[in-house]
Amino acid sequence: MDMQREGKFQRILDAAIEAFAESGFHQCQVNKIARLAGVADGTIYLYFKSKEDILIRVFQERMGEFIAGVSRELSQCKTTKARLRTIVRTHFTYMEQNRSIAIVTQLELRQSEPRVRLPINLTVLDYFNLIEGVIQQGIECGEVPKIDTRIARQMIFGSLDEATTDWVMARSPRTLSSGIEPMLALFEGALRLRE
Amino acid sequence: MDMQREGKFQRILDAAIEAFAESGFHQCQVNKIARLAGVADGTIYLYFKSKEDILIRVFQERMGEFIAGVSRELSQCKTTKARLRTIVRTHFTYMEQNRSIAIVTQLELRQSEPRVRLPINLTVLDYFNLIEGVIQQGIECGEVPKIDTRIARQMIFGSLDEATTDWVMARSPRTLSSGIEPMLALFEGALRLRE
Amino acid sequence: MDMQREGKFQRILDAAIEAFAESGFHQCQVNKIARLAGVADGTIYLYFKSKEDILIRVFQERMGEFIAGVSRELSQCKTTKARLRTIVRTHFTYMEQNRSIAIVTQLELRQSEPRVRLPINLTVLDYFNLIEGVIQQGIECGEVPKIDTRIARQMIFGSLDEATTDWVMARSPRTLSSGIEPMLALFEGALRLRE
Amino acid sequence: MDMQREGKFQRILDAAIEAFAESGFHQCQVNKIARLAGVADGTIYLYFKSKEDILIRVFQERMGEFIAGVSRELSQCKTTKARLRTIVRTHFTYMEQNRSIAIVTQLELRQSEPRVRLPINLTVLDYFNLIEGVIQQGIECGEVPKIDTRIARQMIFGSLDEATTDWVMARSPRTLSSGIEPMLALFEGALRLRE
DNA sequence: AATGAATGAGCTTTCATTCAT
DNA sequence: CATGAATGAAAGCTCATTCAT
Numbered sequence: 001m002d003m004q005r006e007g008k009f010q011r012i013l014d015a016a017i018e019a020f021a022e023s024g025f026h027q028c029q030v031n032k033i034a035r036l037a038g039v040a041d042g043t044i045y046l047y048f049k050s051k052e053d054i055l056i057r058v059f060q061e062r063m064g065e066f067i068a069g070v071s072r073e074l075s076q077c078k079t080t081k082a083r084l085r086t087i088v089r090t091h092f093t094y095m096e097q098n099r100s101i102a103i104v105t106q107l108e109l110r111q112s113e114p115r116v117r118l119p120i121n122l123t124v125l126d127y128f129n130l131i132e133g134v135i136q137q138g139i140e141c142g143e144v145p146k147i148d149t150r151i152a153r154q155m156i157f158g159s160l161d162e163a164t165t166d167w168v169m170a171r172s173p174r175t176l177s178s179g180i181e182p183m184l185a186l187f188e189g190a191l192r193l194r195e
Numbered sequence: 196m197d198m199q200r201e202g203k204f205q206r207i208l209d210a211a212i213e214a215f216a217e218s219g220f221h222q223c224q225v226n227k228i229a230r231l232a233g234v235a236d237g238t239i240y241l242y243f244k245s246k247e248d249i250l251i252r253v254f255q256e257r258m259g260e261f262i263a264g265v266s267r268e269l270s271q272c273k274t275t276k277a278r279l280r281t282i283v284r285t286h287f288t289y290m291e292q293n294r295s296i297a298i299v300t301q302l303e304l305r306q307s308e309p310r311v312r313l314p315i316n317l318t319v320l321d322y323f324n325l326i327e328g329v330i331q332q333g334i335e336c337g338e339v340p341k342i343d344t345r346i347a348r349q350m351i352f353g354s355l356d357e358a359t360t361d362w363v364m365a366r367s368p369r370t371l372s373s374g375i376e377p378m379l380a381l382f383e384g385a386l387r388l389r390e
Numbered sequence: 391m392d393m394q395r396e397g398k399f400q401r402i403l404d405a406a407i408e409a410f411a412e413s414g415f416h417q418c419q420v421n422k423i424a425r426l427a428g429v430a431d432g433t434i435y436l437y438f439k440s441k442e443d444i445l446i447r448v449f450q451e452r453m454g455e456f457i458a459g460v461s462r463e464l465s466q467c468k469t470t471k472a473r474l475r476t477i478v479r480t481h482f483t484y485m486e487q488n489r490s491i492a493i494v495t496q497l498e499l500r501q502s503e504p505r506v507r508l509p510i511n512l513t514v515l516d517y518f519n520l521i522e523g524v525i526q527q528g529i530e531c532g533e534v535p536k537i538d539t540r541i542a543r544q545m546i547f548g549s550l551d552e553a554t555t556d557w558v559m560a561r562s563p564r565t566l567s568s569g570i571e572p573m574l575a576l577f578e579g580a581l582r583l584r585e
Numbered sequence: 586m587d588m589q590r591e592g593k594f595q596r597i598l599d600a601a602i603e604a605f606a607e608s609g610f611h612q613c614q615v616n617k618i619a620r621l622a623g624v625a626d627g628t629i630y631l632y633f634k635s636k637e638d639i640l641i642r643v644f645q646e647r648m649g650e651f652i653a654g655v656s657r658e659l660s661q662c663k664t665t666k667a668r669l670r671t672i673v674r675t676h677f678t679y680m681e682q683n684r685s686i687a688i689v690t691q692l693e694l695r696q697s698e699p700r701v702r703l704p705i706n707l708t709v710l711d712y713f714n715l716i717e718g719v720i721q722q723g724i725e726c727g728e729v730p731k732i733d734t735r736i737a738r739q740m741i742f743g744s745l746d747e748a749t750t751d752w753v754m755a756r757s758p759r760t761l762s763s764g765i766e767p768m769l770a771l772f773e774g775a776l777r778l779r780e
Numbered sequence: 781a782a783t784g785a786a787t788g789a790g791c792t793t794t795c796a797t798t799c800a801t
Numbered sequence: 802c803a804t805g806a807a808t809g810a811a812a813g814c815t816c817a818t819t820c821a822t
Contacts, residue, residue, distance in 0.1 A: 005806095024307040026221070030792060040808045045793065107312075110305030112219040117302075121364065151358070151377045155385075158357025159350040166349060169316065182346045190350075190385035200781090225817060235783045237819075246817065395802095414697040416611070420796060430804045432798075441796065497702075500695030502609040507692075511754065541767045544751055545744040545775075552743025553736070559706065572736045580740075580775035590785095615813060625787045630814065787819075791812100798808075 021100035080138035216295035275333035411490035470528035606685035665723035
């Protein structure tokens with residue numbers, strides 16, 4: 001029974017991602033999500049507190065998975081260079097393979113309402129910590145000179161984020177993953193990585 | 196008479212920036228902007244097509260000024276290093292001194308509706324071209340090795356943008372301008388700048 | 391088995407009285423009644439046609455008992471004076487001892503929807519007949535002069551009803567039963583009761 | 586301009602009385618009131634805070650007028666008997682001539698929600714004070730023996746109220762005003778009125 | 781040009797009721 | 802009999818925009 005519940009939760013989540021990506025959060029009616037998920041309007045409110053709650057949960061669930069994935073792969077890396085490559089590659093690859101999630105992440109989730117921003121920021125923080133951890137580790141190993149990890153993280157995340165937004169909005173068919181190596185080279189230079 | 200018109204236009208624009216920064220674009224009622232600007236609701240529609248149009252014009256006007264300013268200062272710079280410093284310094288300083296504009300820029304303008312995004316992107320493009328121009332110039336002068344200017348621009352703009360968002364959302368009183376030098380160092384490394 | 395059925399019926403009825411008295415008919419959710427009664431939401435619909443039906447049955451059951459009680463006591467009375475006293479005393483005492491029922495009776499049952507009013511009015515009619523019977527009897531015995539029994543009943547019931555509403559809504563701790571004798575004196579005067 | 590405003594306010598009020606009397610408060614949609622008043626839905630909210638507010642204002646405005654009328658007529662009366670007659674006559678006549686208001690007053694306004702009850706009770710209090718004033722005056726003049734004015738008021742108001750409810754709900758064409766003299770006789774007896 | 785009263789489209793959410801188990 | 806997850810109809814109110822003055 002609990003698997004049925006979980007299944008319906010995921011179905012609504014997936015429907016919401018498609019709907020948000022297609023129409024935008026504000027445009028999209030709850031009724032559309034319900035239709036896509038194959039449930040009644042009211043059913044959504046058995047699983048989510050509100051329309052905003054769906055948006056928040058989309059991020060928490062999907063980015064949670066993504067961050068867990070990055071974290072897992074990072075633990076297998078021996079060098080800072082490998083770790084940076086993992087971050088760039090996983091970030092770009094994930095977004096490229098989940099375009100709807102990317103659209104929601106890059107556009108719809110940039111909501112200014114504190115009710116939405118706060119829980120989202122909390123989740124992003126995990127990703128920030130991951131990135132800052134890699135830099136910190138690099139410094140401790142002597143692979144990276146002493147630098148401000150917060151600012152380095154802003155550079156890394158900001159760059160990845162901006163590249164993704166560019167890709168999401170561009171009509172050009174250039175792939176996101178083609179940017180992995182050039183971006184990585186920039187990061188290595190910025191961090192003055194010693195091998 | 197035209198100056199009166201211009202004056203009222205600017206008053207509404209400034210009122211809108213305050214109102215959007217305070218309440219958020221969707222929360223903020225046109226009526227509030229009118230009150231802040233000291234005009235009637237209907238008057239706003241003599242100067243702007245719609246509420247969305249106000250948001251777009253805020254960006255076009257203020258960022259237009261900002262970009263023109265950066266452009267002007269860039270023309271005085273002799274080296275790529277100086278140009279990068281100008282970009283970072285002007286970006287951080289401007290945002291720090293215009294917090295309401297920063298809030299609107301970093302949060303409220305991230306609207307997914309194409310009607311809003313498109314004209315905004317068009318303006319941002321000028322800034323992108325400016326940044327890419329600096330990189331291109333660096334490559335031509337031999338100060339920067341041959342790299343993908345688009346990706347380098349994504350890194351530079353993304354980093355500045357992310358740092359600004361961090362500052363806007365953070366409750367910490369850390370200044371944005373304290374990040375100028377560290378950020379600049381990262382950029383120089385990334386671009387492998389030769390002096 | 392039938393006693394089990396009866397027991398559950400009564401449990402739901404009692405739960406509904408508490409719930410209606412506490413939250414008001416429209417505010418109160420069926421789900422709350424179910425919780426108070428310790429049954430599932432759906433179970434209620436095995437015993438009642440609808441939420442409105444519960445309200446109607448509350449009145450029919452509880453006021454039915456009340457009216458039967460008054461009727462029983464009246465049959466023991468020898469004089470019109472005794473009968474009037476019985477009515478006033480029983481009315482005030484019953485309401486005072488069943489505050490939740492009084493709240494539902496005086497406030498929640500004043501529903502304008504004909505679906506609710508009609509069956510309720512039908513039950514109240516029994517009480518009206520009881521009161522008019524006492525007056526008629528008084529006239530026939532010569533204790534009361536010839537008067538319009540309908541209007542006399544409106545006076546008696548209206549007075550008792552208004553006093554009860556006053557008590558239900560008043561925050562003052564004045565008891566309802568303290569009004570028995572004064573009210574009775576008014577009725578005796580109104581009916582020009584001869585002993 | 587202010588008369589136009591007042592005119593529209595009254596038009597909405599009258600429309601609401603008709604609509605509430607016809608469909609009941611909960612059944613009646615705001616949209617119906619708007620249509621009857623010949624204004625747009627939104628216009629109603631320029632004059633009233635909410636649907637509930639309309640109900641409250643109906644009572645305050647119309648009963649306010651009624652109470653003021655009774656008060657005016659009472660000041661012309663010389664004896665307690667004349668004052669009682671004025672109350673009964675005005676009450677019955679007013680209701681009879683304003684059936685829709687009577688329906689709203691006797692049925693729709695018996696709302697249990699405190700938000701509605703409280704302001705209504707406050708207005709009714711004026712009427713209660715008027716009635717209690719008449720009794721008190723009677724006692725002071727020696728026309729009425731010392732009795733509890735509150736209970737006497739409960740009797741008088743309760744009787745009038747119940748007679749009105751009876752009339753509103755009865756399909757019988759019996760007039761309310763035909764009850765004036767019999768009801769008055771009961772009141773005189775109840776108060777043991779000396780002339 | 782300026783006003784601001786009037787418009788009316790638009791949508792999330794609740795909750796009484798049902799019915800498959 | 803009992804359950805409780807699922808249903809889906811239903812409506813008050815807001816607020817961007819208009820337009821008569």
